[in-house]
Amino acid sequence: MREDVESLDIKDVTANWVNAVVLERQIExxxxxxxxxxxxxxxxGRLDYLHTTQEGQRFYIxxxxxxxxxxxxxxxxWRAPVSQPYYQASKQHPQDVGLRRRFGYTGGELTAYEDEHLSDPTELERTSRLLQAEIERPRVGPMRDIVATIQPEQDEIVRSGLSGTVCVQGGPGTGKTAVGLHRVAYLLYAHRERLARTGTLVIGPNRSFLHYIEQVLPALGELEVQQATVDDLVAHVEVRGTDQAATAxxxxxxxxxxxxxxxxxxxxTLPKEPLMVVRGSRRWRVPAYELEEIVRELTERDIRYGAARxxxxxxxxxxxxxRMEQAGEAPDxxxxxxVARNAAVKAVVKECWPAVDPAKLVLRLLSDPEFLAEHACGILDEDEQKLLLWEKPARSxxxxxxxxxxxxxxxxxxDLVERTASLGHVVVDEAxxxxxxxxRxxxxxxxxxxxxxxxxxAQGTTPWATQSWAQALTHLGKPDAVVEELTAGFRVPREVIAYASRLLPHMSPGLAPVESxxxxxxxxxxxxxxxxxxxxxxVAACRDALAHEGSIGLIAADARVAPLAEALASAGLPYLAPGEETTAETRLTLVPASLAKGLExxxxxxxxPSAVVDGEPDERTGLRRLYVxxxxxxxxxxxxxxxxxxGQLEG
Structure with missing residues (x-):
């Protein structure tokens, strides 16, 4: 298929050079x-259908x-409707599938296959060994797609429609990140033309995380999805400072x-003087009260400040x-x-509705106590206003x-001044x-x-972490979103998740633990x-771990990273930083606890562990960081x- 595209000759196909350039880009x-x-x-995988419109047909997935x-x-x-029974069919609901075959690979080579006869009542339903082996396969390098191992409850979320917003609550190892990425791939398949116009975006917590997931969508043939952090989205000013937790x-x-x-x-501000517009030998007067009505009407419409201006x-x-028409003229x-460009009209606009620079406005709010008090009155108390004000106000x-x-x-x-452009679909992870x-x-x-x-x-580790999805979705502007919960863990071993779940009653009471x-x-x-x-x-524990196949993560409190880096270097153990791609030669990554979220x-x-807890401003946040x-x-x-x-880890 690739060779067919590469061999296309478009010299005499297009009518002009613009179309030729566009076509060349599409071919590339x-x-x-x-x-x-x-x-x-x-x-x-393979599906052998029994009856209906697919009678006797065989499909490779x-x-x-x-x-x-x-x-x-x-x-x-895998996103086509005919492929869905590969993920959803079961002994109880075979969906007209007689046989489902799973293929096993090692290093890209086909090494095994496994059949399930869904229509055979004598064959007992069992856990797929190939499915289990694929889930447990050691990982070196960035995150992989999970198209071969998507579970029924995950598939339902992946194939949910474009019109609705979905919130996925899932504990460690439940595959929520993979579900979100595969949902993007599915939506691009089902609504390609629409999303090609409006765009899609994946938002991650940090650059290391985005680097970790960046190969998933390209592996599924999707190359146009943007990736960013929230900081990237709001990069109107250069961030060079930090806030105390209470201020943030x-x-x-x-x-x-x-x-x-x-x-x-x-x-x-409302106009105080009438307007006089001079055109040729005629003068046209608009009284102040009429100008005031125009300004009030625009204010009451509550449209964007810039659009109203x-x-x-x-x-x-x-x-x-x-007035011109009343005088017998026929203006067009x-x-x-x-007239709108007339100097007198411009002067009224400048006086009544001056241009606003958003950065300068925020600068004034954070620097001018009186300006802040005037607009925060009844919203923020005095102590909160003091937290907002900079100790050393900036001049520019x-x-x-x-x-x-x-x-x-x-x-x-x-956004209050000028509307922010909207995309067709946005995925936000570690929300x-x-x-x-x-x-917002x-x-x-x-x-x-x-x-x-x-x-x-349970993994919220910021002082402002979300307490409930209902609140979060309201702030997002999607209060009617559907909340789905993934409770089955496929990645983290049962012994490990059970040990970590000892922390749940102390940091997130009422949240159900993951069942691995x-x-x-x-x-x-x-x-x-x-x-x-x-x-x-x-260091000795890292050497022991390196005796196994796969990637190794050394996670430590941020304050402990520097001494551990020195100890690893002294021991001759090469290591990477989060976000750097592991290789067969360098499989050890030194990870600050603050950057561990989302990585595997x-x-x-x-x-x-106690240093991880003590490194946070309060015990609850520290326990959540340890849980991660x-x-x-x-x-x-x-x-x-x-x-x-x-003490919370004591059984």
Whole structure:
């Protein structure tokens, strides 16, 4: 198929050079989408149908559609309706499938297959060995797609429609990230033309996470999906400063949206003097009360500040044209536009509805106590206002030490002035850590589209972490979104998830623990070390883990990363930073606990759990950070500690 596209001759096909350039670009994109991916088989399953319209037909299911030289299908895209029974059919509901075959691969080579006779009542339903082996296969490098192992409850979410927003609550190892990414791939398949116009976006918590997931969609033939962090979306100002936790909480509070709205609208003033427009030998007068009515009407419509400012001169010009018509003239649109550009009209607009720079507005709010008090009155108390004010007010936007929370405020103000462009679909992962104002920033990117919200309330590790999905979805602007819960764990071994779940009653009461389907005896080991030998024992645990196949993650409190890096270097153990791609030669990654969220490793060595807890501003946040660190392991977890373990881990 790729060779056919490469051999196309378009010299005499297009009428002009513009069409030729567009066609060449489309051909280049098609060739990229058909690129061979090493160790990625084109098909992984087969369906043999019994009756109905597919009677006696056999379909091979794969990552993308493949046809032969005559155009007849050889492999059916996993997203096609005829492929759905591969994920949903069962003994109880065979969906007219007589046989389902799973293929097993090793290093890209077909090495096994396994049949399920769904229509045979004598054959007992059993867990697929190939499915289990694929789930447990060691991972080196970035995240892989899961098209061969999608479970029925995951498939239902993946295939949910474009019009609705879906929120997926899922504990560690339930596959919520993969579900979100595969939902994007499905929507692009089912609504390609629409999403090609409106665009799709995947939002992750940090750059390391985005690098980890960046190969999933290309492996499924989808190359046009954008990826960004929330900080990327709101990069109107250069972030060079940080906030104390209490300050960041106030800045991230949804009440700040009303403070900003008041501040923006405060620039509107009612006209005091009449308007006189001179055209040739005639003068046209618009009284002050009529100008006031025009300004009030635009204010009451509550449209964007900038849109209202653009409409004001046209409204004033219309009032002048009414007078011209009353005097017997017949002005047209050109005359109205000329009047709108008249110097006197421009002067009224500048006085009544001046231009607003969003960054300068936020700068003034954070620097001027009186300006802040005026617009925060009845919304924020005095203590909250004091938290917002900078100790050393900046003189200009460029010299200000903006924080990440400040940038979100500037984004909100920017939207009040001019509407933010909306995309067709947005996926936001690790959403439990977003503040209400960050949710609003994401929601602005999908006001006319839909969203997939992924997260785990138990893994919220910011002071402003989401307490309930109902609140979060309201801030997102999608209060009617459907909340789906994934409770079956496929990645983390049962022993590890059970150990980590001891923390749940102390940090997220009422949240159901994940029920892992994987038993891996010996997957959890707790090692006690002497304080003086802690670093050496951690290095030894890393050497032991490297004896196994797959990736290794050494997770430690942020303050412990530097000494552990020195210990690894002294021991001659090469290591990577989060986001750097593991290789066969370098499989060990040193991970600060603050960056561990969303990442997975075959084996994890966790350094000093109490240090992870103590590294956070409060115990609850610390326990949640520890919960995240404990649940990054796919095959085995070794906990090395010198200090006493947190009491909440005691069984």
């Amino acid at each position: 994109d098609r060739i990229k989408a058909l690129a061979d991916l090493s160790h990625t088989p084109l098909f992984f 794969g990552r993308r559609h493949v046809h032969d030289a005559d155009g007849d299908p050889m492999v059916i895209d 909480v106030v800045k991230g509070d949804a009440r700040m949206a009303e403070v900003l709205r008041r501040a923006v609208r405060s620039h509107v 653009d409409a004001l001169p046209q409204r004033i010009a219309h009032a002048v044209l009414v 649109d050109r005359v109205q536009n000329a 936007v460029k010299t200000a030490k903006w924080s990440a929370a400040d940038a979100v405020l500037v984004d909100e103000a920017t 439990q850590d977003l503040s209400p104002m960050q949710y 920033a994401v929601g602005r990117r999908c006001t006319t589209g839909s969203a997939t919200v992924l997260g785990d309330l 389907v994987r038993e891996n005896p010996g997957s959890l080991e707790i090692r006690r070390a002497e304080p003086a030998a802690l670093d050496a024992d951690v 490793y075959d084996y994890v060595v966790l350094d000093e 660190a404990l649940t990054r392991a796919v095959s085995g977890l070794t906990v090395v500690h010198a200090a006493e373990l947190p």
